[in-house]
Amino acid sequence: MVDKYNPQEIEAKWRQKWAEDKLYQVTEDDTRPKWYALTMFPYTSGDLHIGHWYAEAPADARARFKRMQGYNVLHPMGFDAFGLPAENAAIRRGIHPLTWTMQNIENMRRQLKSIGAIYDWSREVITCLPDYYQWTQWFFLKLYEHDLAYRAKAPVNWCPRCQTVLANEQVVNGLCERCETAVSRRDLEQWFFRITKYAEELRQHDSLDWPERIKLMQRNWVGKSVGAEISFALDHPGVAEKEIRVFTTRPDTLFGVTFMVLAPEHPLVAKLTSADRKDDVEDYIIQARQQTEIERLSTEKEKDGVFTGAYVINRLNGERVPVWIADYVLLSYGTGAVMAVPAHDERDFAFAKKYHLPIRVVIAPPGWQGEELAEAYIESGTMVNSAQFNGLNSQPGIAAVSDFLKEKGYGGATTTYRIRDWLISRQRYWGAPIPMIYCEQCGIVPVPEEDLPVLLPEDAEFKPTGESPLKYVAQFVNTTCPRCSAPAKRETDTMDTFMCSSWYFLRYASPHYGRAAFDPDKIKYWLPVDLYTGGAEHAVMHLLYARFFVKALRDMGLVDFDEPFTRLFNQGIIIAEHQKMSKSRGNVVTPDEYVTRLGADTVRTYLMFIGPWEQGGEWNDSGISGISRWLNRLWHLMLEEYNCHEQVSAAAREEAQQELTRITHQTIKKVTSDLEKMRFNTMLAALMEFTNYLAKAGEAGQISDSAWKESLASLLLLLAPTTPHLAEELWQRTGHEYSIHNQSWPRWDEALAKEEEITLVVQVNGKLRDRITVPVSITEDEARQLAANSPHVQPYLEGKTMVKEIYVPGKLVNIVVR
């Protein structure tokens, strides 16, 4: 009698054994190809939910498969540990963020270990510990040294709830990405990274095997407009500036400019506003400032603005152009000023109608006779009312006007990107301190590398006040200038958490290296990441920042590759009760409960079976019991004694064995290609079918003991990546040598996998009329004969004329009659 499948017992046992034997510890090895399989590390929010498992378990199966295929696989794990959620949770609970975070890590590490993955825990990284953030600070210094970090005063996104500034990427539809509070604007002096320097390169994904969707999102985020910058002459008493520059994609419409619009925050507004317009302008600016970003950016809203009383000169025709301000012009795009061509821009048209400003056609719509336009004509066309450019089409016109401007020194062709520099300062406690010092004598002075880390003081009052908590920690703030030794003050803002995750994949290659952020030799061996898996929500944040980091490092000569993640794969989302899981809905599935009851292998397998990985799927309690049943049947199939019946004839035995061999090899082939494509659901369907087949074959008992054993061994090997504990236990119990996870992936023989018989489909006029089992070797003539003679087919041929016959070898015969 076979004992019961007891997952709790065998899973704990093997996990311990693997850990003791350091089975999954990896080192560099030039005899095998390397494979870096990375899963986005989790945020230390407290508990591992089923979504984490969904990211991690299939990824582990894929990494294990690569490992059995002979790759030297690095599949590390760590924790993203700085940031607002930890700080807010700690405040709520009245404990220190470090305590809270480290407790969570302990719990999450235990949960992660229960997955039974091949994580090499000796490489774990935790971003909030000094031996990690020391190097985050080091990156800041490197970026500063290479003029990629700078401090500037700018209108920035402010979240009133989180009490800190946010990067553009962290504002979603005008709401804070974390707490969904409406974001407002503040003018603050902050640290930025010059990610815009890489705008063009970040748009390119040529060498990357990434989902189209993500590449598109990044391209949209970076944005790109090709056009011209044009200088309008300014001659205003008491104003030093002698021009206002605008950006336009349509320099061919330059003769149609009838007014100019500045963003309300444009620095020239105050200087240009005439005395009689002052009140109106100031009122408008106040009103624009009070709006939230959502209100301001609403496309529904009617365009409004006010006249400043000032004028600029269109240098091409010498016309005086009135200068207005309006909140539909954004300071952050282009130059913060636009030339308005109402005839050929919808927004300018609406604005001109509202305020009765002139509308002058300079691009003739097809069949235009000089009449007024009912709406803006935004297409290209022939230039009119444009002096020497009349008659040119828009495309050559754009080039001609740009060239002319350049020649005269009034501007010229240029390209503008939508992406803004990355704002990395945060006025909160739980982050890596920015390693900068302010000295009255020397100005801004970087902390010398040898003085890193700048430790985050543990005893700060970290309640959010809108000011950096570190400001009030005297022993932190007060220091001496590294250059002149005079008393100086430290920067008290901390860094955006996305800094930490922009380079963690580099740290895994040499997690304990003390002389730099990474060991160059180890980086050469392991990087770039071959397969990066995780959620799609990081498309324009983490994934863009990490690419920027790598490109910056490359230009510093610190790495020799262009892109961190060669291949990217996004798994879908697990839902429950037809909805996204959330605490408030009370439909959160907690993996621990299922692991305890059914075992980690069952949970892993179920998550992989639910549907295609990239599509996610619905968690369903009765669905997982199906997996549990299957693994139980498998257990008994493997362990129950097989009896080969003596009285079976040699011919029958031969046939049964050939069939078994064929199905075994077909299964190996199917499972291998599905794993390659990460089609785990169909891989498991194939394994279930194989199990069902073996159960029947076992009953029939026509196969020799050795052939039987061989097929069971193949099944176990195919199962090993999915159910590592169960496979190990059964491997041992069926008399094999430890460990199944060090075995080679089974190979299939195409000749043995080949079917001997096929089902020939017979159609008449495309409708199915018969199926005939025939040998693969059947000739076309034989097939046609068989089809035409089929008793199921005959009635449909009677009294009809055969028009033609289609034969698809190995598939079907279609007889077309009339």
Next chain:
RNA sequence: GCCGGGGUGGCGGAACUGGCAGACGCAGCGGACUUAAAAUCCGCCGGAGCAAUCCUUGUGGGUUCGAGUCCCACCCCCGGCACCA
């Protein structure tokens, strides 16, 4: 509004390059075992029809000997972007 992805039984989902629609699993139904239930095992399981057969992949049209798959138009769901000059 623009750009992506998707719509197949009661449910999750299969279907190579245009060639047997519904693999595999869940739920359901019937049976065996059991005093009984659970577990397990066997069988059935898209719809209509006694049947032959007909209908069926969001809707309508088209191409083709043949369409879930290709083309055109439309509807619905999900995700992203949205005054970017």
